[in-house]
Amino acid sequence: MQLKFQNPKWRFKSPGSIPDEAVGAFLKLVDAIAEQSDARGVYELFKDRFNGSATPSSTSTSYARYDMEQLMKEAAVNGPRFIVAFLQGCETRSLKGDEVPDTDIVNELLAEQHAGFQVVGDTLVATPDHRSDLNAMVEERPVVLDAEPGAVRLEGPPATLRVERNAELKVFLCHSSGDKDAVRALYKRLKADGFTPWLDEEDLVGGQNWDPAIRKAVQNSHVVVVCLSDTSVNKTGYVQKEIKVALDAADLRPEGTIFIVPVRLEECEVPERLAHIHYLDLFKPTGYEKLVRALNASRSSLN
Numbered sequence: 001m002q003l004k005f006q007n008p009k010w011r012f013k014s015p016g017s018i019p020d021e022a023v024g025a026f027l028k029l030v031d032a033i034a035e036q037s038d039a040r041g042v043y044e045l046f047k048d049r050f051n052g053s054a055t056p057s058s059t060s061t062s063y064a065r066y067d068m069e070q071l072m073k074e075a076a077v078n079g080p081r082f083i084v085a086f087l088q089g090c091e092t093r094s095l096k097g098d099e100v101p102d103t104d105i106v107n108e109l110l111a112e113q114h115a116g117f118q119v120v121g122d123t124l125v126a127t128p129d130h131r132s133d134l135n136a137m138v139e140e141r142p143v144v145l146d147a148e149p150g151a152v153r154l155e156g157p158p159a160t161l162r163v164e165r166n167a168e169l170k171v172f173l174c175h176s177s178g179d180k181d182a183v184r185a186l187y188k189r190l191k192a193d194g195f196t197p198w199l200d201e202e203d204l205v206g207g208q209n210w211d212p213a214i215r216k217a218v219q220n221s222h223v224v225v226v227c228l229s230d231t232s233v234n235k236t237g238y239v240q241k242e243i244k245v246a247l248d249a250a251d252l253r254p255e256g257t258i259f260i261v262p263v264r265l266e267e268c269e270v271p272e273r274l275a276h277i278h279y280l281d282l283f284k285p286t287g288y289e290k291l292v293r294a295l296n297a298s299r300s301s302l303n
Contacts (some may be wrong), residue, residue: 003084006125014078015126022113023076024289026086027069029101029109031285033090034065036098039285043068045092049085050075062283066189073192079117080124083110087119169299171197172221174242176232182265182282183227189288195295218245223258223298225291226274227282229265247273258298263291 005011018026034042043064047055050071058064075082083106090100103119110117111127118127171190175183183199190197198217204210218224224246232239250259262270262279270279280290 003087003119004123005080006123010078010080010124014081016079016116018076018079018082018115019113020073020076022109022115023072023082025109025113026082027072027289028286029086029105030068030089031065033093033098033100034285037096040064042093042098046086046089047071049089049092050082052081052085063185065285066185066288070189070192079115083117083119083124169195169223169295170221171195171295172218172224172246173197173199173227174218174224174239174246175227176229176239178231179227179229179265182229186225186227186282193292214242215245218242219249223295224249224260226260226262227265228262228268228270228274228279230268233268233271243271243273258294261291261294261298263287 007015009015030042030046040058040061043061044055044057047058047064047068050068052075055067055071058067072082075085087103087106094100107118109115116127118125173183173187180201187197187199187202198221200210200214203217204213226243226246246260250257253259260274260277262274262277263282264270264279266283280294281287282291
Protein backbone atom coordinates (compact mmCIF):
# COMPACT_ATOMS: atom_id res chain seq x y z
CA MET A 1 0.00 0.00 0.00
CA GLN A 2 1.47 3.30 -1.12
CA LEU A 3 -0.15 5.57 1.45
CA LYS A 4 1.36 9.07 1.46
CA PHE A 5 2.05 11.10 4.58
CA GLN A 6 0.72 14.65 4.80
CA ASN A 7 4.14 15.54 6.20
CA PRO A 8 7.08 13.45 4.86
CA LYS A 9 8.91 13.99 8.16
CA TRP A 10 6.39 11.69 9.87
CA ARG A 11 8.30 8.73 8.49
CA PHE A 12 11.36 9.73 10.47
CA LYS A 13 10.02 11.77 13.39
CA SER A 14 6.81 10.85 15.18
CA PRO A 15 4.15 13.58 15.27
CA GLY A 16 2.34 11.70 18.03
CA SER A 17 1.56 8.22 19.30
CA ILE A 18 -1.55 6.06 19.06
CA PRO A 19 -3.54 5.98 22.36
CA ASP A 20 -3.55 2.69 24.29
CA GLU A 21 -7.30 2.35 23.78
CA ALA A 22 -6.88 2.66 20.02
CA VAL A 23 -4.14 0.02 20.02
CA GLY A 24 -6.56 -2.30 21.80
CA ALA A 25 -9.22 -1.56 19.20
CA PHE A 26 -6.81 -2.34 16.35
CA LEU A 27 -5.87 -5.57 18.14
CA LYS A 28 -9.53 -6.61 18.07
CA LEU A 29 -9.63 -5.99 14.32
CA VAL A 30 -6.61 -8.26 13.83
CA ASP A 31 -8.34 -10.91 15.97
CA ALA A 32 -11.40 -10.65 13.71
CA ILE A 33 -9.19 -11.27 10.67
CA ALA A 34 -7.45 -14.18 12.41
CA GLU A 35 -10.77 -15.87 13.16
CA GLN A 36 -11.40 -16.41 9.44
CA SER A 37 -8.55 -18.73 8.53
CA ASP A 38 -4.88 -19.18 9.45
CA ALA A 39 -4.81 -17.38 12.80
CA ARG A 40 -1.12 -17.99 13.42
CA GLY A 41 -0.24 -16.83 9.92
CA VAL A 42 -2.26 -13.65 10.45
CA TYR A 43 -0.49 -12.82 13.72
CA GLU A 44 2.93 -13.59 12.20
CA LEU A 45 2.18 -11.29 9.26
CA PHE A 46 1.13 -8.38 11.46
CA LYS A 47 4.15 -8.98 13.70
CA ASP A 48 6.38 -8.32 10.70
CA ARG A 49 4.38 -5.28 9.63
CA PHE A 50 4.42 -3.60 13.05
CA ASN A 51 8.09 -4.45 13.54
CA GLY A 52 8.99 -2.98 10.17
CA SER A 53 10.95 -6.10 9.17
CA ALA A 54 10.78 -9.89 9.42
CA THR A 55 10.56 -11.35 12.91
CA PRO A 56 11.40 -14.84 14.22
CA SER A 57 8.41 -17.20 14.20
CA SER A 58 6.65 -17.61 17.54
CA THR A 59 6.27 -21.10 18.98
CA SER A 60 2.45 -21.15 18.96
CA THR A 61 -0.59 -19.15 17.91
CA SER A 62 -1.07 -17.70 21.39
CA TYR A 63 2.59 -16.65 21.59
CA ALA A 64 2.36 -15.17 18.09
CA ARG A 65 -0.58 -13.05 19.21
CA TYR A 66 1.23 -12.00 22.38
CA ASP A 67 4.41 -11.09 20.47
CA MET A 68 2.36 -9.16 17.91
CA GLU A 69 0.59 -7.20 20.64
CA GLN A 70 3.91 -6.18 22.18
CA LEU A 71 5.17 -5.01 18.78
CA MET A 72 1.93 -3.07 18.27
CA LYS A 73 2.50 -1.24 21.54
CA GLU A 74 6.05 -0.39 20.53
CA ALA A 75 5.05 0.70 17.04
CA ALA A 76 2.28 2.91 18.44
CA VAL A 77 4.87 5.53 19.40
CA ASN A 78 4.69 6.70 15.76
CA GLY A 79 1.02 7.02 14.87
CA PRO A 80 1.32 7.35 11.08
CA ARG A 81 3.68 4.42 10.71
CA PHE A 82 1.45 2.30 12.97
CA ILE A 83 -1.60 3.00 10.79
CA VAL A 84 0.28 2.25 7.58
CA ALA A 85 1.61 -1.01 9.03
CA PHE A 86 -1.93 -2.11 9.92
CA LEU A 87 -3.31 -1.24 6.49
CA GLN A 88 -0.43 -3.04 4.77
CA GLY A 89 -1.19 -6.15 6.78
CA CYS A 90 -4.86 -5.89 5.82
CA GLU A 91 -3.94 -5.55 2.15
CA THR A 92 -1.82 -8.70 2.25
CA ARG A 93 -4.55 -10.74 3.98
CA SER A 94 -7.12 -9.42 1.51
CA LEU A 95 -5.04 -10.86 -1.33
CA LYS A 96 -5.21 -14.22 0.46
CA GLY A 97 -9.00 -14.07 0.44
CA ASP A 98 -9.69 -12.79 3.96
CA GLU A 99 -12.25 -10.11 4.67
CA VAL A 100 -10.49 -7.09 6.13
CA PRO A 101 -11.62 -3.69 7.46
CA ASP A 102 -11.67 -0.95 4.85
CA THR A 103 -10.45 2.62 5.36
CA ASP A 104 -13.95 3.72 6.45
CA ILE A 105 -13.79 1.34 9.41
CA VAL A 106 -10.23 2.42 10.20
CA ASN A 107 -11.18 6.09 10.05
CA GLU A 108 -14.19 5.47 12.28
CA LEU A 109 -11.96 3.76 14.85
CA LEU A 110 -9.40 6.56 14.71
CA ALA A 111 -12.13 9.18 15.19
CA GLU A 112 -13.76 7.33 18.11
CA GLN A 113 -10.39 7.01 19.89
CA HIS A 114 -9.36 10.62 19.12
CA ALA A 115 -6.16 9.30 17.56
CA GLY A 116 -5.54 12.51 15.60
CA PHE A 117 -5.23 11.00 12.12
CA GLN A 118 -7.47 10.11 9.18
CA VAL A 119 -6.98 8.46 5.80
CA VAL A 120 -8.10 10.85 3.05
CA GLY A 121 -7.81 9.30 -0.40
CA ASP A 122 -4.24 8.08 -0.68
CA THR A 123 -2.89 10.33 2.09
CA LEU A 124 -2.74 10.06 5.87
CA VAL A 125 -3.50 13.46 7.38
CA ALA A 126 -3.61 14.97 10.85
CA THR A 127 -7.03 15.96 12.15
CA PRO A 128 -7.67 19.39 13.72
CA ASP A 129 -7.65 18.02 17.28
CA HIS A 130 -4.17 16.66 16.72
CA ARG A 131 -3.94 14.99 20.13
CA SER A 132 -2.29 17.85 21.97
CA ASP A 133 -4.12 16.72 25.10
CA LEU A 134 -2.67 13.21 24.94
CA ASN A 135 0.83 14.38 24.11
CA ALA A 136 0.75 16.50 27.25
CA MET A 137 0.12 13.40 29.36
CA VAL A 138 2.33 10.77 27.70
CA GLU A 139 6.09 10.96 27.51
CA GLU A 140 7.15 9.83 24.05
CA ARG A 141 10.07 7.52 23.39
CA PRO A 142 12.70 8.48 20.82
CA VAL A 143 12.56 6.55 17.53
CA VAL A 144 15.86 5.40 16.02
CA LEU A 145 15.94 4.11 12.44
CA ASP A 146 18.00 0.97 11.91
CA ALA A 147 20.19 0.48 8.87
CA GLU A 148 17.57 -1.70 7.20
CA PRO A 149 14.90 0.47 5.52
CA GLY A 150 11.65 0.48 7.41
CA ALA A 151 13.02 -1.17 10.55
CA VAL A 152 12.47 0.65 13.81
CA ARG A 153 13.78 0.10 17.30
CA LEU A 154 12.73 1.98 20.40
CA GLU A 155 14.96 3.42 23.07
CA GLY A 156 14.10 4.53 26.57
CA PRO A 157 11.46 3.29 29.02
CA PRO A 158 7.96 2.32 27.82
CA ALA A 159 5.63 5.29 27.46
CA THR A 160 2.24 4.24 28.80
CA LEU A 161 -0.50 5.67 30.94
CA ARG A 162 -1.33 2.25 32.33
CA VAL A 163 1.84 1.67 34.32
CA GLU A 164 1.07 4.16 37.07
CA ARG A 165 -2.53 3.02 37.21
CA ASN A 166 -1.76 -0.72 37.41
CA ALA A 167 1.47 -0.88 39.40
CA GLU A 168 -0.35 -0.88 42.73
CA LEU A 169 -2.25 -4.07 41.84
CA LYS A 170 -0.33 -7.12 43.09
CA VAL A 171 -1.19 -10.31 41.23
CA PHE A 172 -0.13 -13.73 42.59
CA LEU A 173 0.25 -16.40 39.89
CA CYS A 174 -0.80 -19.77 41.29
CA HIS A 175 0.32 -22.58 38.96
CA SER A 176 1.76 -26.03 38.53
CA SER A 177 5.46 -26.44 37.76
CA GLY A 178 4.43 -28.23 34.56
CA ASP A 179 2.92 -24.98 33.25
CA LYS A 180 5.99 -22.82 33.79
CA ASP A 181 6.42 -21.75 30.16
CA ALA A 182 2.84 -20.49 29.82
CA VAL A 183 2.92 -18.80 33.23
CA ARG A 184 6.25 -17.11 32.49
CA ALA A 185 4.68 -15.62 29.38
CA LEU A 186 1.70 -14.42 31.42
CA TYR A 187 4.05 -12.94 34.03
CA LYS A 188 5.95 -10.98 31.38
CA ARG A 189 2.76 -9.77 29.76
CA LEU A 190 1.24 -8.54 33.02
CA LYS A 191 4.48 -6.83 33.96
CA ALA A 192 4.71 -5.17 30.54
CA ASP A 193 1.20 -3.83 31.06
CA GLY A 194 2.20 -2.28 34.37
CA PHE A 195 0.81 -4.78 36.88
CA THR A 196 2.91 -6.25 39.70
CA PRO A 197 2.75 -10.02 39.23
CA TRP A 198 4.33 -12.41 41.74
CA LEU A 199 6.02 -15.56 40.41
CA ASP A 200 8.05 -17.87 42.63
CA GLU A 201 11.11 -18.18 40.37
CA GLU A 202 11.22 -14.40 39.95
CA ASP A 203 10.38 -13.19 43.46
CA LEU A 204 11.68 -15.80 45.93
CA VAL A 205 15.11 -14.88 47.30
CA GLY A 206 17.87 -17.47 47.52
CA GLY A 207 17.87 -19.16 50.93
CA GLN A 208 14.33 -17.98 51.68
CA ASN A 209 11.89 -20.42 53.32
CA TRP A 210 9.50 -20.66 50.39
CA ASP A 211 6.42 -22.01 52.18
CA PRO A 212 5.78 -19.02 54.50
CA ALA A 213 7.02 -16.66 51.77
CA ILE A 214 4.38 -17.93 49.35
CA ARG A 215 1.67 -17.76 52.01
CA LYS A 216 2.63 -14.16 52.74
CA ALA A 217 2.68 -13.32 49.02
CA VAL A 218 -0.85 -14.72 48.61
CA GLN A 219 -2.15 -12.79 51.61
CA ASN A 220 -0.51 -9.55 50.46
CA SER A 221 -1.81 -9.85 46.89
CA HIS A 222 -4.83 -7.99 45.60
CA VAL A 223 -5.68 -10.80 43.18
CA VAL A 224 -4.72 -14.47 42.89
CA VAL A 225 -4.79 -15.79 39.33
CA VAL A 226 -5.14 -19.58 39.48
CA CYS A 227 -3.70 -21.06 36.26
CA LEU A 228 -5.51 -24.29 35.39
CA SER A 229 -4.50 -27.09 33.04
CA ASP A 230 -4.77 -30.86 32.98
CA THR A 231 -1.44 -30.88 34.78
CA SER A 232 -2.46 -28.58 37.63
CA VAL A 233 -5.97 -30.01 38.03
CA ASN A 234 -4.96 -33.68 38.17
CA LYS A 235 -1.62 -33.38 39.92
CA THR A 236 -1.29 -33.72 43.68
CA GLY A 237 1.17 -31.13 44.88
CA TYR A 238 1.83 -27.67 46.22
CA VAL A 239 -0.47 -25.95 43.72
CA GLN A 240 -3.43 -27.54 45.53
CA LYS A 241 -2.09 -26.09 48.76
CA GLU A 242 -1.77 -22.65 47.16
CA ILE A 243 -5.41 -22.82 46.07
CA LYS A 244 -6.44 -23.61 49.65
CA VAL A 245 -4.36 -20.69 50.97
CA ALA A 246 -6.00 -18.41 48.39
CA LEU A 247 -9.50 -19.59 49.33
CA ASP A 248 -8.74 -19.02 53.02
CA ALA A 249 -7.46 -15.52 52.23
CA ALA A 250 -10.57 -14.84 50.12
CA ASP A 251 -12.76 -15.52 53.15
CA LEU A 252 -11.15 -12.51 54.86
CA ARG A 253 -11.98 -10.15 52.01
CA PRO A 254 -15.12 -7.98 51.95
CA GLU A 255 -18.15 -9.41 50.17
CA GLY A 256 -18.02 -8.71 46.42
CA THR A 257 -14.24 -8.37 46.23
CA ILE A 258 -12.70 -10.01 43.17
CA PHE A 259 -9.78 -11.88 44.71
CA ILE A 260 -9.49 -15.28 42.98
CA VAL A 261 -9.61 -15.41 39.18
CA PRO A 262 -9.34 -18.93 37.71
CA VAL A 263 -7.89 -18.97 34.19
CA ARG A 264 -7.69 -22.05 31.99
CA LEU A 265 -4.49 -22.40 29.99
CA GLU A 266 -6.13 -25.15 27.93
CA GLU A 267 -9.34 -27.18 27.83
CA CYS A 268 -9.60 -28.81 31.27
CA GLU A 269 -11.97 -29.40 34.16
CA VAL A 270 -12.29 -26.69 36.80
CA PRO A 271 -11.76 -27.98 40.37
CA GLU A 272 -15.00 -28.28 42.31
CA ARG A 273 -13.84 -25.88 45.01
CA LEU A 274 -13.40 -23.18 42.35
CA ALA A 275 -16.60 -24.02 40.48
CA HIS A 276 -18.51 -21.15 42.13
CA ILE A 277 -16.11 -18.60 40.60
CA HIS A 278 -16.40 -17.57 36.94
CA TYR A 279 -13.31 -18.72 35.06
CA LEU A 280 -11.61 -17.29 31.95
CA ASP A 281 -10.04 -19.11 29.00
CA LEU A 282 -6.62 -17.59 28.50
CA PHE A 283 -6.00 -19.72 25.41
CA LYS A 284 -8.75 -17.92 23.48
CA PRO A 285 -8.00 -14.73 21.49
CA THR A 286 -9.82 -12.43 23.92
CA GLY A 287 -8.78 -14.32 27.07
CA TYR A 288 -6.04 -11.95 28.17
CA GLU A 289 -8.22 -8.90 27.51
CA LYS A 290 -10.90 -10.41 29.77
CA LEU A 291 -8.30 -11.08 32.47
CA VAL A 292 -7.19 -7.43 32.41
CA ARG A 293 -10.83 -6.43 32.66
CA ALA A 294 -11.20 -8.64 35.75
CA LEU A 295 -8.07 -7.14 37.30
CA ASN A 296 -9.38 -3.63 36.67
CA ALA A 297 -12.71 -4.64 38.25
CA SER A 298 -10.81 -5.93 41.27
CA ARG A 299 -9.07 -2.58 41.60
CA SER A 300 -12.41 -0.80 41.46
CA SER A 301 -13.74 -2.96 44.28
CA LEU A 302 -10.77 -1.94 46.43
CA ASN A 303 -11.48 1.78 46.10
